[in-house]
Amino acid sequence: MKYTKLCLSVFSLAILFSSATVVANQKENTSIQIVQKEFISVNTLTDFKKYIDKDDVYVKLAPGNYQIDEADNIRFIKVTGSNSHYDLTGARFMVDTKLFYSKELSKSDDGNSMYCAIEISGKNTVFEGLYIETYGDHSGRQSKNKMINIAGENIILKNVEVRTAGSNPWGYGYLYGLGGGDIRKMNGIRVGYPAKNVTLIGCKVHMRAMGHAIFLQGSENTLIQDCHVDGLLRTTDAILAETSGYGFDRDFYAKKPRHAHKKGYVEGTVIGLDGKILPGEIVSLSEDGIRLYPEYNGHPTINTTIKSCTVFQMRRGICVGLNSSGDKVIDCEVRDCVTTGYNVGNEDVVINSSANAKYGEAFGVPYTNAKNASVDITILDSRNGMANDMLAKINGTGHNIIIKTNNDDFIPESMAIKFSVWEGYGNYNPKATMHATDIKLVNNTNTKVLLYPKTKGLDIESRGKVTKVK
Template sequence: MNKRQIPLIFGFLFICNFIHATDIKINSLNELAKYAAESGNTIIMAPGVYQMEDYLTADVVRNTKPDEIRRYAMIKFSGNNNIFDFTGVTIEVNTKLLSVFKSRVSEFYVSGNNVHIKGLTVTDIGNHPTFSGGHSFTVAGDDVRIEKVTLYVSGSSPYGYGDLLGKGDANLATLKKHSGMCIEGLNDTIIDCAIYSKAFGHLFFVQGGRNVLFENCYAEGVIRTTDKMLAETSGLAYDVNFAAVYKNYEGKKIITPGYTKSMNECGFRMYGKGGVKGITTGAVTAINCKAKNTRIGFAFGKVTDDILIKDSEAVGCEVGYYLTGVKVENSRGDMVNGPLLYVTKGEVSDVELALISNDSKTTVHLLAGIAGENHKVTIKKEGDLTKGKVLPIKIGTTSPTANNGFSPLGKAPTSGILLTNLTGMPVELNAVSSSCKIITNGEVTDKGINNEIVKN
């Protein structure tokens, strides 16, 4: 199926499903929760600002049941064949509520099929961390359409240091993540949605989703320099003497000055599987999407089916694009806070990117790192790059631990790469590179074997 046809097909399906739907007007979250569990209706909520705490009483909490993997929902859309029109509606969630279930929690959880949610704004109030993690939105049903939904996310710990205090085992501080929107279903479409996150967690991400389409979506995080972290006189980093879980170039596990970190995780992210049944992730497409100030703009890797990024952009990220087995068309990004691109070993990637800025105020070590076999990568430039930093494209080079900017780069045997470099930036082929073809308008250093250099 042509991914660009998905919105038209979904539109036809929704028209068929809802020809006989009943229009119901509501003006409270209690009514919303009631009809979210029923099927075959069009629900129109009166414009206004609603408070989740007015609905999520002790009785509601006590009677709420988790899903099969112990995730609770504040409001669960379990009904099928429904349309929810939230135009003009904002639901505010006091972040104190993120801990009332004493488990993982989703503010909104769509488990029903053929559900269309449009026009909703969700705003987290305060910064009380989740009890043990969770999402603002979980989309687990099939044939779900989320349209013009905006999430303002907060409520995590630690916050203010990115992943430097840990994000898995051996954390230096207790981890309580709060992510944005998780997609787990089949044929789900996310259109014209935006997430603004002031929490440690992913923004848009796929775990077990198949044939997922993101179109015209925007993910924005927050950046902070390591110098500002080191200037603190209290806080979680201060309490551990500014230790980090990652080694720097000197082999020390400390927060290192001179770098910029995102306070969030990825703007758009894929995992190998997920959901209550641990289903393998399938095809994912992102068209005209943008990530700003996130740890990685687009972290996509092929699991089973085709992965496409088209007409998209990553700016201000620690890494713009981190790819395995992905096709990228007509997309762009910068190297202001970190590399534009890493292409990794594994499935073959075909990448077409434009570098739009090299105006970095803090330390960045390279424009791109490419490792593996038979990737095709074209990097051109847009705009004036004469006043910024000159950084190399490195062939045979892998990303540092967790893509952390102040950690040392790695290397891996690399062959058969076709690189077209139109940025004017230098290219470096290391000793483990071989049989690569480099078409370039920049300087080349070749320490590899049987590489072909063509000056453009």
């Protein structure tokens, strides 16, 4: 882990000198001369593209609106230059969604058939300042559509803002949007193998489509810092009030859950046992805010730090629990997520972070095979929510958990902290036995703690009442 921190620190220092070249007089070893590297200013997208495959260039694109409605590859703009800095502050790229549907574009040679607007795959590259959005009514040819894909080494994506649109069907979230059939997504930012030492800093993703905002697949040593994600929520009452459209045409039967033993539940929303959408529930229209996949084609996702980030109104807020290597979440805030605020798993550490539980639990360690997670979380105002009475869900072994709040009134009396339960998100192994063992809990709230069967060896300090449930 020391190596990871060193990598990120050295590279962060490189940012400070990214517009300068440092030359030392090695013979005399007496002085350091700093030679300023001048940016090349360009005023058109055509001229900008002349430099995206060049090494050792510093390019500034003039502020303005730029339309992207032509491409020759499924990666519409491929930034392959190394040791380069691209400053797009004030520039707005407007990407025609028809490109995500085009059959005429050539494939990439990396074995991945995904379409994306911008791919950054060089080394030691800074790409900053861009605002990028989609327009048009095409939904794309696949669910792997992405706005930005990072697959390089020592890459910094800085102060980039993404607004996604162009998924099908829009307005129902995961009730119909888990892939397959005619489902098409539009994801935000991906960091994927062979990506190493990537930093996302000061980036924003506004999800107005089905898909993940920021997600990792097979990357190493990733830092996500000072980033923001937001999505939209919708009540099932609003869906059931429709008199036409995708849901109406299907008589408001949701798509079948991927896991048969989770019948009556789809990714944070309760549905009828017959599959019918129920009133009084709420859905996120997108997927996860920041999500880690455990691997990509056998390459594990390792050494991820998420720091000082905010996620609002997504399905899961920050989801590190699917990974098993242990990741860090520091000083983050999650609000109004529907499935869970923080999805925590094996060896994960959540430090000085906060969440509410208006529509789903503030955090969960749902996996029975998760060990030694550490969670320190402050509960935000969880009043006036709906369809949720679980503050936290805890399974697994050896965790150390602290739950607190700055105002006892923030947590409704109906809520509970639950151990050893199937309820809610996770637990995809139908043969698993729910258990919570050898866990330290400090509950500095008045919330009741419910211990279901197979809970044992707990060390509990709690202001709220602790009850064994048979």
